[in-house]
Amino acid sequence: xxxxxxxxxxxxxxxxxxxxxxxxxxxxxxxxxxxxxxxxxxxxxxxxxxxxxxxxxxxxxxxxxxxxxxxxxxxxxxxxxxxxxxxxxxxxxxxxxxxxxxxxxxxxxxxxxxxxxxxxxxxxxxxxxxxxxxxxxxxxxxxxxxxxxxxxxxxxxxxxxxxxxxxxxxxxxxxxxxxxxxxxxxxxxxxxxxxxxxxxxxxxxxxxxxxxxxxxxxxxxxxxxxx
Amino acid sequence: xxxxxxxxxxxxxxxxxxxxxxxxxxxxxxxxxxxxxxxxxxxxxxxxxxxxxxxxxxxxxxxxxxxxxxxxxxxxxxxxxxxxxxxxxxxxxxxxxxxxxxxxxxxxxxxxxxxxxxxxxxxxxxxxxxxxxxxxxxxxxxxxxxxxxxxxxxxxxxxxxxxxxxxxxxxxxxxxxxxxxxxxxxxxxxxxxxxxxxxxxxxxxxxxxxxxxxxxxxxxxxxxxxx
DNA sequence: TTCGTCAAGTGACTCAAGGTCATTTGGTCG
DNA sequence: CGACCAAATGACCTTGAGTCACTTGACGAA
Numbered sequence: 001x002x003x004x005x006x007x008x009x010x011x012x013x014x015x016x017x018x019x020x021x022x023x024x025x026x027x028x029x030x031x032x033x034x035x036x037x038x039x040x041x042x043x044x045x046x047x048x049x050x051x052x053x054x055x056x057x058x059x060x061x062x063x064x065x066x067x068x069x070x071x072x073x074x075x076x077x078x079x080x081x082x083x084x085x086x087x088x089x090x091x092x093x094x095x096x097x098x099x100x101x102x103x104x105x106x107x108x109x110x111x112x113x114x115x116x117x118x119x120x121x122x123x124x125x126x127x128x129x130x131x132x133x134x135x136x137x138x139x140x141x142x143x144x145x146x147x148x149x150x151x152x153x154x155x156x157x158x159x160x161x162x163x164x165x166x167x168x169x170x171x172x173x174x175x176x177x178x179x180x181x182x183x184x185x186x187x188x189x190x191x192x193x194x195x196x197x198x199x200x201x202x203x204x205x206x207x208x209x210x211x212x213x214x215x216x217x218x219x220x221x222x223x224x225x226x227x
Numbered sequence: 228x229x230x231x232x233x234x235x236x237x238x239x240x241x242x243x244x245x246x247x248x249x250x251x252x253x254x255x256x257x258x259x260x261x262x263x264x265x266x267x268x269x270x271x272x273x274x275x276x277x278x279x280x281x282x283x284x285x286x287x288x289x290x291x292x293x294x295x296x297x298x299x300x301x302x303x304x305x306x307x308x309x310x311x312x313x314x315x316x317x318x319x320x321x322x323x324x325x326x327x328x329x330x331x332x333x334x335x336x337x338x339x340x341x342x343x344x345x346x347x348x349x350x351x352x353x354x355x356x357x358x359x360x361x362x363x364x365x366x367x368x369x370x371x372x373x374x375x376x377x378x379x380x381x382x383x384x385x386x387x388x389x390x391x392x393x394x395x396x397x398x399x400x401x402x403x404x405x406x407x408x409x410x411x412x413x414x415x416x417x418x419x420x421x422x423x424x425x426x427x428x429x430x431x432x433x434x435x436x437x438x439x440x441x442x443x444x445x446x447x448x449x450x451x452x453x454x
Numbered sequence: 455t456t457c458g459t460c461a462a463g464t465g466a467c468t469c470a471a472g473g474t475c476a477t478t479t480g481g482t483c484g
Numbered sequence: 485c486g487a488c489c490a491a492a493t494g495a496c497c498t499t500g501a502g503t504c505a506c507t508t509g510a511c512g513a514a
Contacts, residue, residue: 016480016491023491044358048472058493063473126411127354130419131271132472139422146429169431174443177408184353184407185400192357195365202373204396216401220443223450243462243509250462275501285464290502359501 027065029055031076039117042189043073043124070132077125078141080118085148087111092155099159101221108175109214119183119209122176149173162225174220182212254292256282258303266344269416270300270351297359304352305368307345312375314338319382326386328448335402336441346410346436349403376400389452401447409439 017023033054037046048069052059066072088111112119121129130138153168163171186209188196196202244250260281264273275296279286293299315338339346348356357365380395390398413436415423423429 014481018481018491042358043354047470059472060474060494061492064491067473069472123354123411126415126419127270127350130416131269133418135418135421135425138418139426142419142422142426142429142432146432149431170442173412173434173439174405177405177412177439177443178401179408180411181404181407184350185404188353189357191360191362191365192353192369194362195369198362199366199369202369204376205369205373207400212400212404215397216404216447219450220446221450222453223446223448226449226453241510245462245510274499286501287465287503288463291462294502296501 023065026057030057030062030065030072031079034072035076035117038073038076038121043128048072067134067137068132070129071137073121073124074129074133074137074141077118077121077129078144080115080121082144082148084111084115084118085152089152089155092152092159096158098161101160101162101225102218104156104160105214105217105221108217109210112179112213113210116183116187116209119179120187123180123183123187125180160221160224162227167224171220175217178213178216182207182209182216186212250292253284257284257289257292257299258306261299262303262344265300265303265348270355275299294361294364295359297356298364300348300351301356301360301364301368304345304348304356305371307342307348309371309375311338311342311345312379315379316382319379319386323385325388328387328389328452329445331383331387332441332444332448335444336437339406339440340437343410343414343436346406347414350407350410350414352407387448387451389454394451398447402444405440405443409434409436409443413439 013022013025013029017026030051034046034051037050037054046069048062049059051072052062055062062072066075088108091107091111149169149172153166153170153172155168156171157163157165157168185205185207196206240249240252240256244253257278261273261278264277264281273296275289276286278299279289282289289299293302315335318334318338376396376399380393380397380399382395383398384390384392384395412432412434423433
């Protein structure tokens with residue numbers, strides 16, 4: 001548990017974060033350390049004690065900033081998810097001419113290419129993260145999600161002339177489902193990976209996330225276009 | 228933890244299951260009790276001690292039949308999943324004439340209509356169940372899955388003339404992804420349900436599993452047909 | 455029928471990890 | 485400079501999965 005860059009950032013902070021900005025910095029620090037651990041392992045393997053250790057804080061302190069492990073990871077997901085939405089909005093706003101289905105499919109799939117952490121967290125959302133969180137913690141997330149969904153949905157409807165009213169947001173519902181499902185299939189647990197690699201004839205069960213998402217979205221949009 | 232029908236079945240068994248058939252019956256009993264608890268609550272809320280209690284067995288005995296909680300639920304999923312595949316195979320074999328995309332979409336979606344437990348477990352597969360299971364336990368599952376996928380995929384290719392080689396199995400990959408994702412969105416945790424019900428404007432975030440699966444599959448298949 | 459054997463069954467125990475809280479202490483302000 | 489108080493601490497609590505030394509019922513042999 002060597003000193004990390006984030007831990008260094010911590011030492012720059014006063015020992016007690018009394019100003020709101022210091023609190024925010026410490027919160028960020030905890031999120032960063034949790035993220036680093038999660039990227040290296042899995043949700044179950046990330047221990048709250050380790051997060052605290054890496055951030056050079058006592059375990060109890062972490063619980064001052066996040067009431068549960070699930071709340072911590074929900075906050076992490078929130079950061080990544082809405083950052084992605086913002087980036088996608090940018091891509092959709094860049095070119096206001098009419099788009100083709102395949103172009104949208106590619107744009108979306110590629111925008112998720114490097115977002116393994118985001119998509120892994122997304123797959124945890126309903127089965128894990130929403131399990132130990134209060135309604136008060138969940139509400140703002142859902143509110144932001146809806147807003148982002150409607151905004152991005154509207155943009156998509158503007159780009160794709162063949163979309164009918166309300167099909168933009170629905171596109172994102174299906175996207176969410178596909179991302180969740182495909183990420184689970186593509187990013188298998190070490191045991192599963194071992195099994196799949198040991199038995200070559202199981203190759204059809206292996207899934208390339210971006211490739212599969214692209215074809216699924218392309219097909220889905222072609223289906224909408226050809227009515 | 229009153230006596231259940233399965234517990235009654237247990238009492239009909241000898242106290243020690245020495246014959247293979249008795250062992251199998253006891254194994255089934257444990258699975259049935261775990262299923263009953265899971266249907267009433269959630270994976271996290273099912274305690275191994277409760278499963279044992281309902282089956283009128285000591286906790287240690289349950290671990291004689293299933294090495295981990297995850298292995299128990301994987302076995303449960305295996306039962307339900309391959310029973311469903313068998314039923315779907317039946318439906319696909321019933322009428323050997325050419326099918327339309329919407330017909331297949333409806334058939335599949337409806338065959339999953341009453342399978343909430345199956346689809347909920349499926350959504351747990353990669354994020355939870357494969358986490359604490361050995362490769363030896365997982366291999367037979369994956370083998371059976373591949374076989375079922377190829378068989379059902381072949382049948383689908385035979386019914387839908389517009390499908391190209393290998394697109395039958397791929398259809399099931401996408402189906403798996405959609406089912407996993409949509410189930411997670413439709414079957415939200417109690418907290419999430421509370422939030423969504425308290426705030427009517429969040430209605431767009433609610434998902435009707437069968438309806439959404441049907442439209443997604445229909446659109447997907449139309450996309451394949453219109454090339 | 456009885457008895458020895460041994461695997462099935464048991465439940466008290468261990469262990470790990472999330473979460474709590476009485477106590478300590480550093481920063482701020484009068 | 486000292487009092488105050490919220491931030492920080494870490495020993496402790498709780499819960500639940502999983503273990504294992506011991507008990508016991510089923511069955512075959514005598």
